[in-house]
Amino acid sequence: MASTLVTCIGLLSTQAEMGEVHDAALVIDGDRIAWVGRSGSAPPTDGRVDVQGRAVLPGFVDSHAHLVFAGDRAGEFAARMSGSAYSAGGIRSTVAATRSASDEALRANVSRLVHELIRSGSTTFEIKSGYGLTTQDEERSLRIAAEFTPETTYLGAHVVPPEYADNAAGYVDLVTGEMLEACAPHARWVDVFCDRGAFDADQARAILSAGIGAGLAPRVHANQLQHGPGVQVAVEVGAASADHCTHLDDRDVAALADSSTVATLLPGAEFSTRSPYPDARRLIDAGVTVALATDCNPGSSYTTSMPFCIAVAVREMRMTPAEAIRAATRGGAAALRREDIGRIEVGGRADLVVLDAPDPVHLAYRPGVDLIHQVWRSGALARKADHREP
Amino acid sequence: MASTLVTCIGLLSTQAEMGEVHDAALVIDGDRIAWVGRSGSAPPTDGRVDVQGRAVLPGFVDSHAHLVFAGDRAGEFAARMSGSAYSAGGIRSTVAATRSASDEALRANVSRLVHELIRSGSTTFEIKSGYGLTTQDEERSLRIAAEFTPETTYLGAHVVPPEYADNAAGYVDLVTGEMLEACAPHARWVDVFCDRGAFDADQARAILSAGIGAGLAPRVHANQLQHGPGVQVAVEVGAASADHCTHLDDRDVAALADSSTVATLLPGAEFSTRSPYPDARRLIDAGVTVALATDCNPGSSYTTSMPFCIAVAVREMRMTPAEAIRAATRGGAAALRREDIGRIEVGGRADLVVLDAPDPVHLAYRPGVDLIHQVWRSGALARKADHREP
Numbered sequence: 001m002a003s004t005l006v007t008c009i010g011l012l013s014t015q016a017e018m019g020e021v022h023d024a025a026l027v028i029d030g031d032r033i034a035w036v037g038r039s040g041s042a043p044p045t046d047g048r049v050d051v052q053g054r055a056v057l058p059g060f061v062d063s064h065a066h067l068v069f070a071g072d073r074a075g076e077f078a079a080r081m082s083g084s085a086y087s088a089g090g091i092r093s094t095v096a097a098t099r100s101a102s103d104e105a106l107r108a109n110v111s112r113l114v115h116e117l118i119r120s121g122s123t124t125f126e127i128k129s130g131y132g133l134t135t136q137d138e139e140r141s142l143r144i145a146a147e148f149t150p151e152t153t154y155l156g157a158h159v160v161p162p163e164y165a166d167n168a169a170g171y172v173d174l175v176t177g178e179m180l181e182a183c184a185p186h187a188r189w190v191d192v193f194c195d196r197g198a199f200d201a202d203q204a205r206a207i208l209s210a211g212i213g214a215g216l217a218p219r220v221h222a223n224q225l226q227h228g229p230g231v232q233v234a235v236e237v238g239a240a241s242a243d244h245c246t247h248l249d250d251r252d253v254a255a256l257a258d259s260s261t262v263a264t265l266l267p268g269a270e271f272s273t274r275s276p277y278p279d280a281r282r283l284i285d286a287g288v289t290v291a292l293a294t295d296c297n298p299g300s301s302y303t304t305s306m307p308f309c310i311a312v313a314v315r316e317m318r319m320t321p322a323e324a325i326r327a328a329t330r331g332g333a334a335a336l337r338r339e340d341i342g343r344i345e346v347g348g349r350a351d352l353v354v355l356d357a358p359d360p361v362h363l364a365y366r367p368g369v370d371l372i373h374q375v376w377r378s379g380a381l382a383r384k385a386d387h388r389e390p
Numbered sequence: 391m392a393s394t395l396v397t398c399i400g401l402l403s404t405q406a407e408m409g410e411v412h413d414a415a416l417v418i419d420g421d422r423i424a425w426v427g428r429s430g431s432a433p434p435t436d437g438r439v440d441v442q443g444r445a446v447l448p449g450f451v452d453s454h455a456h457l458v459f460a461g462d463r464a465g466e467f468a469a470r471m472s473g474s475a476y477s478a479g480g481i482r483s484t485v486a487a488t489r490s491a492s493d494e495a496l497r498a499n500v501s502r503l504v505h506e507l508i509r510s511g512s513t514t515f516e517i518k519s520g521y522g523l524t525t526q527d528e529e530r531s532l533r534i535a536a537e538f539t540p541e542t543t544y545l546g547a548h549v550v551p552p553e554y555a556d557n558a559a560g561y562v563d564l565v566t567g568e569m570l571e572a573c574a575p576h577a578r579w580v581d582v583f584c585d586r587g588a589f590d591a592d593q594a595r596a597i598l599s600a601g602i603g604a605g606l607a608p609r610v611h612a613n614q615l616q617h618g619p620g621v622q623v624a625v626e627v628g629a630a631s632a633d634h635c636t637h638l639d640d641r642d643v644a645a646l647a648d649s650s651t652v653a654t655l656l657p658g659a660e661f662s663t664r665s666p667y668p669d670a671r672r673l674i675d676a677g678v679t680v681a682l683a684t685d686c687n688p689g690s691s692y693t694t695s696m697p698f699c700i701a702v703a704v705r706e707m708r709m710t711p712a713e714a715i716r717a718a719t720r721g722g723a724a725a726l727r728r729e730d731i732g733r734i735e736v737g738g739r740a741d742l743v744v745l746d747a748p749d750p751v752h753l754a755y756r757p758g759v760d761l762i763h764q765v766w767r768s769g770a771l772a773r774k775a776d777h778r779e780p
Contacts, residue, residue, distance in 0.1 A: 072748075072752075072755075074748075074749045074751045074755050077711075078710065078751050081704050081710060082710055116760075120759075120760075268758075271705055271757060272755070272757065274705060302752075302755055302756045303756060303757050308757055308759075311661075314471050315471075315661055315662075315664060320468065320471060320472055321467075361464045361467065362462075362464060362692075364467070364471065365467040365662070366693060367695070368693045368694075368699070368701075369510075369692075369694055369698075370506075370509070370510075370760050
């Protein structure tokens with residue numbers, strides 16, 4: 001390959017750096033990157049691919065996606081666009097559809113969405129449970145998720161299901177007990193929706209602690225719907241990521257800046273719920289590591305497109321194109337505590353996006369346009385360019 | 391075909407109606423629709439295509455696109471996203487690149503963008519000149535445009551080119567004289583950018599009148615950058631469309647409502663210039679016919695995606711999904727004064743989009759996702775579904 005490489009490495013003293021190498025080449029050996037540099041000094045290799053001046057960047061890392069569900073909520077969306085507000089309660093309608101779906105139906109839906117994700121350039125993606133909310137349905141959600149990704153997240157604590165409406169404490173006991181035991185073998189992460197209409201700080205602490213005790217690493221849905229304790233709880237337990245971060249005060253920003261917790265911003269959710277966007281500028285200027293992810297789910301953000309999230313982040317969250325691209329690659333990798341992805345580096349995974357554009361800025365400059373020319377995943381071509389020929 | 395058909399016909403007393411027919415079928419004969427109705431009563435035909443419950447809607451009509459140009463302005467975009475304001479002056483850098491490009495380079499660029507348009511569901515598109523601004527360069531722009539569409543628009547009056555910087559009157563003479571004479575044989579429409587930094591009301595009237603005299607039908611770039619006389623001039627000359635309509639007063643809205651001039655809204659431009667959006671709600675509530683179009687151009691809106699424009703129109707301009715879909719189909723047809731497109735009707739052109747979704751609301755509900763399963767143009771398959779298979 002020879003073109004402009006966006007390595008997402010380099011000095012990286014600032015999140016504004018993409019680490020661009022012009023007239024560049026890289027060598028893939030198996031599933032890894034074996035060499036990166038100027039094309040003039042590339043070692044001889046078999047099977048050269050000339051990308052003809054197209055920009056090459058790391059595959060996107062979508063660190064927040066809810067893909068195991070059945071049904072859709074197009075009607076709820078249309079009503080919201082006519083003025084209804086978004087609330088966490090809508091999750092329950094997807095829970096009902098998910099519980100009554102067969103394993104095959106759930107698997108087919110995940111497969112369809114994973115196909116969309118990869119086609120739009122995401123080479124790593126996290127998948128959460130959270131629409132089962134019984135031991136059996138959470139366990140099967142994670143079992144199915146694990147067929148598609150190692151980045152599986154146990155989100156039994158998405159909302160309190162209807163059958164526990166008057167007994168939230170009983171549901172927390174289930175989530176931290178029998179359900180956790182059944183789910184932990186299929187999960188890497190534990191997550192909790194700590195927000196209005198979902199779980200409070202004490203419940204969140206109990207759920208995360210139990211998950212950590214079962215060998216899972218914590219991440220938190222925090223401060224989406226209103227200001228609350230989510231970010232503080234996330235930092236307190238050493239979560240890899242606090243996700244949403246829409247409503248923050250100075251204490252939250254300072255706590256994130258002093259921690260290794262990434263702020264994962266999900267502009268698709270604000271777009272599709274017509275909510276105010278998180279202030280990425282404030283977080284970046286304070287030194288917080290920022291990630292972008294899709295939040296793909298049928299209620300509040302039914303997109304699989306990281307390019308769309310990049311374009312909206314630049315338009316609405318005052319990120320520069322370079323910051324948004326870093327947040328969608330290296331930022332996502334940090335949110336998953338992964339060192340082998342989200343950058344183009346010798347020894348790293350050969351996960352690459354080849355753009356039908358000379359400059360990665362086109363991801364924000366050409367919103368809504370399918371600019372993905374090729375996707376390479378672990379050194380293999382996962383999306384070919386042939387669909388683009390007239 | 392059998393599924394949910396969005397006909398964009400029916401009572402249509404309101405722009406909120408999509409004219410949906412469930413469990414529907416249609417018959418194509420040559421390039422026309424020969425029959426539409428419930429699948430149970432469809433006449434027998436050869437070559438049945440079962441779209442398996444997918445939604446079918448009229449092909450999008452993109453009534454405003456600037457596709458004949460060379461180069462891009464990604465650097466200007468990135469600077470704007472870091473705080474610079476958009477001005478009409480940037481057009482001049484594209485003029486310089488366009489003038490020095492070969493016919494082949496310009497044709498290849500139009501072809502690439504037309505391919506994107508069709509892949510994203512647009513079956514009719516307008517193409518303007520306006521980056522040549524000499525008699526020879528405007529003439530060749532329109533000659534190339536006419537190879538791709540009958541909806542060609544002479545926009546010699548895009549901005550005053552640098553060589554006429556001190557002689558705007560001389561440039562208006564050229565645009566209404568020799569340049570018009572050379573361009574009229576290749577154009578259906580005449581357009582003028584009536585705004586700050588471009589042309590004033592008297593100049594706009596002179597340019598539109600001359601175009602009308604040469605057999606062209608008028609349309610106007612109006613009220614994009616600030617409130618001005620553009621909409622009034624458009625209504626006064628009986629323009630098919632006043633495009634942008636971002637800054638309107640009550641008189642403008644009333645004039646549009648009392649006329650046959652369509653208000654064509656271009657949310658891609660506001661998205662990519664970080665400008666306030668036009669108030670579609672106010673226009674629709676006043677009874678103005680609204681169209682949506684991409685405004686595809688390398689300066690202020692480098693998107694070819696009508697689905698993206700629909701999603702942004704719903705999010706930002708308070709259109710319902712049904713209104714946005716109508717504006718992107720039947721609205722665009724009205725802006726081009728076409729009766730044969732933008733709806734699914736017996737005798738109309740067989741221009742159809744088959745969505746990978748059961749409901750057209752998904753166009754707004756799933757932003758950034760490539761939902762186009764098939765595109766039919768004049769009865770022929772213009773985009774196949776095979777790219778979607780894993």
